[in-house]
Amino acid sequence: MHPVLFSIPTPWGAIPIYSYGVMLGSSLLFAWYFIMYMGKRIEGYNRELLASCFTWTAVGAIAGARLLYVLTNLETYDSFGSWFDLRSGGLVAYGGFLGGFVAAWTFWRIKKIPLVPFADLAVPTLASGLMLTRVGCYLYGCDYGRPLADSAPGWLKTAGTFPKWDSEAFPAFACDQTINGSPAYQHHVEEGLLTNDALSSLPVHPTQIYESAAGVVLFVFAVWLLNHRKFRGQVLVTVAGLYGLWRFFIEYLRDDPERGSAFGFSTSQLISLAILPICVIAYVHFKKRAEEQGDIQLPPWALEGAQSRSAATASAAKDDRPAKYRPKKIKKRK
DSSP states (O other): OOSEEEEEOOTTOOEEEEHHHHHHHHHHHHHHHHHHHHIIIIIOBOHHHHHHHHHHHHHHHHHHHHHHHHHHTGGGOSSGGGGGOOTTOOOOHHHHHHHHHHHHHHHHHHHTOOSHHHHHHHHHHHHHHHHHHHHHHHHHTOSOBOBOOTTSOHHHHHHTOOBOOOTTTOGGGOSBTTBOSOHHHHHHHHTTSSOTTOSBOOOBOOHHHHHHHHHHHHHHHHHHHHHHOSSTTHHHHHHHHHHHHHHHHHGGGBOOGGGOEETTEEHHHHHHHHHHHHHHHHHHHHHHHHHHTOOOOOOGGGBTTHHHHHTTTOOOTTOOSOGGGSOOOOOOOO
16 A cells, blocks of 8 residues: 655655545546536536636535544544644545535525536536545555455455555554554454554455445446436436445445444445435426426526627616626627
8 A cells, every 4th residue: 555655855854745635636636627628518607607616615525524524533533633634534425525515505505506507517526536535545545344255356355455554654644553554454453353463454345446436437427417418407316316325335345443323324324315315306306397397597697708698688677696797788889
């Protein structure tokens, strides 16, 4: 595993570049270009609006992902400042989805523009984010699975074996100074499954790879559906429902103790149980609305070039749009 990809030498010492941070940054960069491109091509969004909303959504997603992780692991933090240390991961995907959704909803609510068209665009980037950040999880060694059976193939055992780290090489990751190593290794030693002189963890299900692969499949499907949807909102509720279903079952293979649990289910499973019926109800609602009242429409001021296009037909009377999005009057030539 490679929790630190490389270090940048400086006169004040080496600056480590952490794997998880690199993958998280890559996922945000990819999401930026995807939303800016698809938002213009499919919906014709004003690019300034898209850029502003993306910033809100990204900040909300990271804050929500971190907050849910901290709330389910409060006993492991000894200071408020440690809440913000993301070097070793510590983000929950569902928290990111919910935090990003709330932030985007707030933004579009302020702008008096429907959320759903943007949500359809954003959902594929949640899948690509899962694909990339789970690679970061794998490189660090968190979010691992249960021990593999003895009959598991050799390549899978190799992929699911996490090493004992050198305490001098990775001092920042030493959760317990007496048990220093990858999270899976630490957990197995603490549970008495290994002795402290073992060189690696037991072979476990590399659930990070499973989830990254699921992210690839979800992303491809989401992009296809975005280009073939029958009504706005279809991509949002379909992909969210599929992810909820997948997450519910993959949790049975997870073994990391930081997930939190209640009533015999993990925190993520409980959220999945809540989201699935909501997605079904929302799907029926959006479909019925499109059939009976017409699809959700974007107002003219949300579109690229709306000022010049709408000025010819829109009346300025009783215009409650934000001033910067109101059409400018066109003076007739004499």
